[in-house]
Amino acid sequence: MSVDDRTPRAVPQGRLGRMLRIGGLASGIGGRALAQGVRQLATGQRPRAPDLFLTPANAARLAGQLAQMRGAAMKLGQLVSMEAGDFLPPELTEIMARLRSDADPMPPKQLQRVLDAAWGPGWLARFERFQVRPIAAASIGQVHRARTKDGRDLAIKVQYPGVRSSIDSDIDNLGLLLRVPGLVPQGVDLPALMAEAREQLHAEADYRREARQMRLYRANLRGRDEFLLPTPDDEFSTEDVLAMDFIEARPIETLAEAPADQRDRAATHLARLVIEELFRFDLMQTDPNFANFHWQPDPARADGGRIVLLDFGATRGFSPQVAPRYLALLRAALAGDRDGVREAAIRIGYFREETDPDHQRALLDMMEVAFTPLRRGGMMDLARTDIPQRVADLAMDLARKRSRAEMPPPEILFLHRKIGGLYLLLARLRARVDLDALIRPDDLDRMLAERGA
Incomplete structure (x- = not known):
């Protein structure tokens, strides 16, 4: 739904008013869960808390209210949706996706x-x-x-009025709401997500x-x-x-109808930019919303136009060790060194040394699938590859077999958010990229050396 189709709604202001809205939301979700539990008991069923609280109706109510409140409320909902997406049923993921699209205008x-x-x-x-x-x-x-x-x-x-002054109270109040059983999968580190959301919101505001x-x-x-x-x-x-x-520019998606060579050049520019954001600049625009990328046609240019970059509120750097550890992961993956991949994955924070061995093996298998195109090299057609779907299927299978989720550090989630958004964009453009030209570990090493990392 575009912003033109949304009904303007006043942004709730004041800590008390926003707290009451969140309190009412929690009460509504709790009331729905209680009623459902009573109905199940009456029919001889044994209700489970996640099944009672994590329902499409509750997710729709949560997403709708957070979208109307905007500010920290909406941002924390985005982060939870981003982190827990692989562990939520598809129907709930679709509803929560509203938090990653346009908000209601004031x-x-x-x-x-x-x-x-x-x-x-x-x-x-x-x-x-x-x-x-x-x-x-x-x-x-x-x-x-x-x-x-x-x-x-x-x-x-x-x-929006009141956003800046309500960040801390919104985060605290929403933290209580999101502890309602079943709203967030076990193992999601809510305190870390809340701290990251707090810092991100203060920066974006x-x-x-x-x-x-x-x-x-x-x-x-x-x-x-x-x-x-x-x-x-x-x-x-x-x-x-x-x-x-x-x-003056067009939505980036309009490139999908451009000649193939023009699409491929634009895709290469975008992919190289993300690599440089991490390894050369240590400055990444972490919001991959398609609306943040536009295309300005220019027939006089050999590549047909220029890519317009917008919205730098979510621009951030990373801890000094992040880029070198990803380079180590990449070198090990390209060499087929599974032990090296495991060591790098632990250092990045994908899992711990003491994590269940079966869980470690499953995650390493996912990485093996994800890195297959890099080892193969050559041109990768992002619209036709089944690699992302295979990784997603493995993730869902892992979630079904495991009662707890394990999450990497929040800053890694933002990096994943950008990389995942880049893939979706390039797939939308029906583009191909030359992996051999883009992914050169020695070039990445030089980038790190040039910036002193």
């Missing part, structure tokens, strides 16, 4: 109050045109298009930080004209508003 009156506070009353006189209906809406804010009196086209991201990250990212790509990034506009940017030049 009503025009609430928007005006936010902009009055940021720019002062009468701000509309500074614009030739201001589009009230947002062109995008996410967990932290929504984006509007405008033209200034001097003819500048701007994209203006407006933060800092629009001045996002402007700095945008400029830093631009500096990393200096001289790389295959990419185009917006420039922050300091005149209209405040703590709650981030203005930048508007870049």
Whole structure:
């Protein structure tokens, strides 16, 4: 569902009001579970807590309320959905996926109050045109298009009111809700996820930080004209508003109908960028939402156009050991060294030394499948390979056999989120990439050496 199809809903403000909403949500879920349990007992069944709490109705209620609340509530829901997705039934995964799409926009009156506070009353006189209906809406804010009196086209991201001040209380209150039996699989490290969500939300709600990250990212790509990034506009940017030049471009998915060589070049640019984000820049835009990538056609260019990169609120670095450990994992996998893969996987945090041996073997088997294309090399057709489906099937089989989930460190989840999103995007583009040209361990080693890692 696009933002144009969503009904504007006021963002709940104030700690008490948001806490009451979460409390009401917990009560509703608990009431539904109790009623279902009574019905099962009446028919002689023995109810199980996960079956009572983790139902499609409860997931739909949870996703709907979190999407309306936006802010930390929605972000924590996104993280839980991201972490637990392989362990949830398909019906619930589909419902929770709403938290990774557009949010409900705020009503025009609430928007005006936010902009009055940021720019002062009468701000509309500074614009030739201001589009009230947002062109995008996410967990932290929504984006509007405008033209200034001097003819500048701007994209203006407006933060939802109360998001910044409610982050800590939202995380604490949602932590209590998500401890309801069955809502989150056993073994998911909720405290770590909550801490990561708290840090991520404070970073994303800092629009001045996002402007700095945008400029830093631009500096990393200096001289790389295959990419185009917006420039922050300091005149209209405040703590709650981030203005930048508007870049005329199409959704990246429109490339799916382009000639094959154009699709393959764009896919190679995107895949190489993710590699450089991890190994060269230590600066990754971790939100792989397709809306953050656009395509600007240019018939004068040999590659047919440029890739537009948007939204740098989720841009982050990683712990110093992450990239070197992934390089060690890659070298071992390419060499067919299963013991080396196991050692690297433990150091990254996929499992522990004392993890059940059968569970370790299952995870190593999944890695073996995932790394098969890299060892084979050559061109990989991402739209036709069955590797991701085979890995997903192994993950679901593992989840059915194991009562507890094991999760890597939260920062690794963000890395997986980006890599998984990249695969989905390239598959959507029906693109091929040359693995031999992209994945060269010696090149990655040089990147780490150049940045001093």
